[in-house]
Amino acid sequence: MIKIKEIEMKKTKTKGKNMSNEMFIGIDTNYQEIIPSGYDLVAVEQSDVDNGTFESAVILYGFDEIYSLADFDFTNPVLGFLSSEKSILDYV
Numbered sequence: 001m002i003k004i005k006e007i008e009m010k011k012t013k014t015k016g017k018n019m020s021n022e023m024f025i026g027i028d029t030n031y032q033e034i035i036p037s038g039y040d041l042v043a044v045e046q047s048d049v050d051n052g053t054f055e056s057a058v059i060l061y062g063f064d065e066i067y068s069l070a071d072f073d074f075t076n077p078v079l080g081f082l083s084s085e086k087s088i089l090d091y092v
Helices: 046-051 063-071
Strands: 010-014 022-027 040-045 058-060 077-083
Touching (some): 040 046
Antiparallel strands (some): 040 058, 040 077
């Protein structure tokens, strides 16, 4: 089973090389409320959050998909909400 790093809820506004003006809100694994309007629920490598690229981001279409992350090759995944001027689907 994949272990997801639990982080405090925090907002990070970055300007990465692949996306512009994105906002990432980190959440912990106990968060089961709503996905905010205009955001995607994502799992992403901590290193991508740190450098603002979000290249490893995987969109989750519900909190039940958190348990399917073992199918991906994450080293240090974090969960959060990602918003930008475009959906990250536009970068796939």
